[in-house]
Amino acid sequence: MKNLNTLLAGVFLAVALPFGALILSGQSQLGGLGRAAGEEGGALFPSREPGLAIQGRAVYVSLGCVNCHTQQVRPAGQGSDIARGYGVRPSVARDYALQSQVLLGERRLGPDLANYGARTSQINVETLLTDPASSGAVWHPSYRFVDAAQRTALVAYLKSLRQDYPSPEAKLKK
């Protein structure tokens, strides 16, 4: 413990080893994921995001929505996400493979949004942003200051959030 080099080498390894083992091997395992068909000959999923949805994600991030909303459905036995109707199956890594920015979220002060596009209508979102009290949402802040173009993009993004398609990994998880 008297030698600085030994101390620094030890600390370096304490940072480098987990980084290599967790992050680099995670990248090596998941980095090649792309679109895939849930069944032989089926359509490829996840779908590519429409341009407007990509703009909408920027609005979502900019408003700080990720502070209160998650975008992940846990498997049965790990919470009640599926029983609550947040999704028909647990989220898998492939669901996020095409997303340039993955916003899993850490806190739920509002419902999970991983499948928001599959379970709501555009009107709900518009009302939620402009007049949350009348939409029945508990505590949702009003975002009246969001202009029409941003609102349209945000709605497109939220509508694009869906994980209700078949996925090979989800089958295995079941």
Added chain:
Amino acid sequence: MTQDNRSGRPQGRPPEGDGRVSRVEASLRGPFLLFFVSAVIWLLAASVLGVIAALGLGSSVGVLRDCAWFTPGRIAAAQQDLFIYGWGFNAFFALNLWLLAQLGRFEFRNGWLAQLGGVAWNLALTYGIARVFAGDMTGYRLLDFPREVGPVLAVAFLLAGFWPIVAFARRPSGHTFASQWFVVGASFAFPLVYLLAQLLVLWQPASGVVQALAHSWFVANLLQLWFGASALAAIYYFLPKVLERTLTGYYLAPVAFWTFFLFAGWTGPAALVGSPVPLWLQSTGVVAAAMMIIPVIIVAINVHGTLCSQGGWARAWNDTTLRFVSFGAVAFTLAGVLGGVFAFRSMSALVRFTSFATGLEQLLVYGCASMVVFGATYFILPRLTGALWPSAKLVHVHFWATALGFLAAVVAWLVGGWQNGQLLANPAVAYADVLRAESSWFLVLKISAVLLLVGHVAFALNAFGMILKAPAPAGRHD
């Protein structure tokens, strides 16, 4: 208050009693005060934002809600960033430098470089916070700033936060102390972790959920290897120093140090249990979080063992520095034990996505790290300025407001999170009812935020009053 100090003012006056400070301390005065004053200003700003955020809890029409700059998400991000990067980093730049300079008899001749780093750090932080309020965030907690801020912060860290390693390298004697290991470890690990996280999350984003993995790895390292290690360094210094005795089982301290650094870096994925990342990664995180109990137990033997012998708790209670430091030590133990227990899959599933994780995090960064910094300040500032704390009442207000405010908040986060998790686990309970049940804790959080602000204002008034009244530095050199 100290038993031999009937005025009720905290200890820490230079032993000579004539206001002189050593050359080592005189050389630290400029950088230390820059970091410290910056830290306190950021702490006040974070506290004000904390009150605004708390007042908005459970309401859709909260304070400033119709202003785009103050969405709940932006306030939360700015508040956390101000607290972590503004208060936490500046405070530990000051404390770590002081500790290693003291222990290594390091006369700091390049203080201007550290001050330059401090100025760069604070300017980059100000810019980053302004961008967060403007909505230019990344969406990754504690990496919220636009990516151009990252390299500036990294360079500023090297200028401001790397000096403890220089002080260690230039120490005159071969003997070393646990405090030195922890500070050197923290000062060396953070820039590595920060640069790697910046690279994989913001500059060259990893694929899909690996971003979330890299982010969880970063957050765990930031909290443990910077805040945890720096706080432990101060605990290992001030406890034996003020009690004037060696720590119980001190021979175990190297094991605590190495196991702490060995396991902390692996705990990140424990925050992703149930998430769409491979199970082996989640399990690795869980095992590492459970293994963290080893350094936690050793630290508990060293610290609580010492406090439990020869009237240690009573002396700690009567000394301002030790009162805060021992509060921090208890919070560290609690955070370590709860972190290990609630990393397990079944427990984690219950409290995931609730306020429980906030409670655990705050146990470490506020209950432990911040309280330790407060205690250290009561020891160091009189030595650096040659003055006494202006008001004993403000010291009392500071301790009681922060201690009670923090305890109330942590109970609300932990117990409220637990209750919230149990309701969430039951799909028969409507989500709106879950949220309404959670709102019963919001009043506690609001009172707590106000108490913390009061405590921080009292601390700032006392500290700034002391610094402003301090005699000119030139007259105090040996």
